[in-house]
Amino acid sequence: MKKRKVAILGATGLVGQRFVKLLEGHPWFEVSALTGSARSVGQSYYDCCKWHLPGRIPKWAGTMSVQPSQSSLDAEIIFSALPSDIASTLELELAADGYHVFSNASSNRMAPDVPLLIPEVNSDHAELVRLQRNKRGWNGTIVTNCNCTATGVTLSLKPLYDDYGLKRVFLTSMQALSGAGHPGVSSLDAIDNIVPFIDGEEQKMQSEPLKMLGRFDGTQIVQADFGISAHCNRVPVSDGHMVCVTVELDRSASVEQIYTSFSSFCPDEIVSQLPSSPREFIRVFAEEDRPQPKLDRQTGDGMTTMVGRVLADSMLHVRYVVLSHNTIKGAAGGSLQNAELLLKKGLI
Ligand SMILES: NC(=O)c1ccc[n+]([C@@H]2O[C@H](COP(=O)([O-])OP(=O)(O)OC[C@H]3O[C@@H](n4cnc5c(N)ncnc54)[C@H](OP(=O)(O)O)[C@@H]3O)[C@@H](O)[C@H]2O)c1
Numbered sequence: 001m002k003k004r005k006v007a008i009l010g011a012t013g014l015v016g017q018r019f020v021k022l023l024e025g026h027p028w029f030e031v032s033a034l035t036g037s038a039r040s041v042g043q044s045y046y047d048c049c050k051w052h053l054p055g056r057i058p059k060w061a062g063t064m065s066v067q068p069s070q071s072s073l074d075a076e077i078i079f080s081a082l083p084s085d086i087a088s089t090l091e092l093e094l095a096a097d098g099y100h101v102f103s104n105a106s107s108n109r110m111a112p113d114v115p116l117l118i119p120e121v122n123s124d125h126a127e128l129v130r131l132q133r134n135k136r137g138w139n140g141t142i143v144t145n146c147n148c149t150a151t152g153v154t155l156s157l158k159p160l161y162d163d164y165g166l167k168r169v170f171l172t173s174m175q176a177l178s179g180a181g182h183p184g185v186s187s188l189d190a191i192d193n194i195v196p197f198i199d200g201e202e203q204k205m206q207s208e209p210l211k212m213l214g215r216f217d218g219t220q221i222v223q224a225d226f227g228i229s230a231h232c233n234r235v236p237v238s239d240g241h242m243v244c245v246t247v248e249l250d251r252s253a254s255v256e257q258i259y260t261s262f263s264s265f266c267p268d269e270i271v272s273q274l275p276s277s278p279r280e281f282i283r284v285f286a287e288e289d290r291p292q293p294k295l296d297r298q299t300g301d302g303m304t305t306m307v308g309r310v311l312a313d314s315m316l317h318v319r320y321v322v323l324s325h326n327t328i329k330g331a332a333g334g335s336l337q338n339a340e341l342l343l344k345k346g347l348i
Pocket residue numbers: 009010011012013014015016035036037038039040041069080081082083084086104105106146147148178179180181182183326327330331
């Protein structure tokens with residue numbers, strides 16, 4: 001397969017850096033452009049990027065000159081790691097100019113004609129891009145991935161929703177500092193502390209899973225019909241969002257059945273064939289004190305969703321914790337998987 005040219009928008013940020021790292025040696029994509037803000041434009045990536053990942057900046061990226069985030073990029077596919085306020089109009093302009101945009105920003109996620117994708121959960125929603133192109137009169141594409149905390153939660157709810165139905169879901173998140181980008185939360189606010197507020201996060205947690213678990217009827221997404229109540233907290237962990245989940249099912253099930261639903265979860269065959277998909281989609285821990293961000297977030301190179309403490313709940317049916325790597329599965333890795341899915345389906 002001829003490699004497709006891809007650009008990374010916001011390449012100097014935390015998510016942008018993950019893209020750089022994950023795209024090194026990618027079998028289907030080659031990076032042809034890196035962009036940043038006015039602060040970085042015209043400089044080499046070595047000079048303007050404060051690198052936060054283990055190891056060095058790959059040489060091919062370090063020597064590239066950072067370009068403005070605009071519609072003259074030598075690329076077919078665009079991975080956007082821009083802040084939402086910039087992304088909201090720019091990503092639409094790029095799609096209108098024929099680029100295939102895969103976004104991490106929240107601004108276009110809930111638009112009815114924009115697929116909000118986790119391939120393991122709703123690969124069929126990718127077909128929505130055909131309607132998007134007709135409706136908007138463009139040849140480009142805009143596809144988004146979801147909020148990085150919603151990623152692990154939605155993926156873990158998928159087998160329960162399919163097997164037993166869902167009535168109510170209560171969530172309490174413990175979200176890593178890298179979720180706020182760089183410089184993010186100041187050290188004085190973060191160390192020895194928990195911040196019980198993340199702007200807009202609880203609303204996203206309460207709405208995005210319903211779209212992703214919804215049914216595509218050929219013309220629109222009919223959203224899933226169950227309640228979600230979310231508390232979101234920022235905790236002093238570098239990477240990996242952990243969420244405590246308590247669930248009321250439609251049809252009751254034993255803990256053993258639920259454990260089996262998680263451990264036997266397998267998405268559509270096409271998803272298993274994507275280069276960025278992990279071998280193990282959900283890992284269920286039997287140990288009573290796992291998963292933990294420090295020990296487990298790199299499972300499946302950061303692409304596996306980890307579930308543990310699966311227990312009967314004294315008031316509802318079941319509770320568990322779920323952990324997902326926020327800048328890999330919840331951002332850059334998830335976006336790569338989305339683009340791979342559309343290519344594999346012949347949609348771009
Ligand atoms: N961090 C996560 O875990 C995570 C997970 C899922 C989704 N997201 C979303 O992904 C996006 C990026 O997040 P991040 O954590 O990587 O943020 P970040 O570390 O703050 O990086 C922001 C990037 O955007 C660029 N940028 C800022 N203002 C710009 C402007 N006016 N024009 C063009 N480029 C501009 C920055 O370039 P310069 O360095 O050149 O200024 C930098 O490359 C956000 O929408 C975020 O909500 C983040």
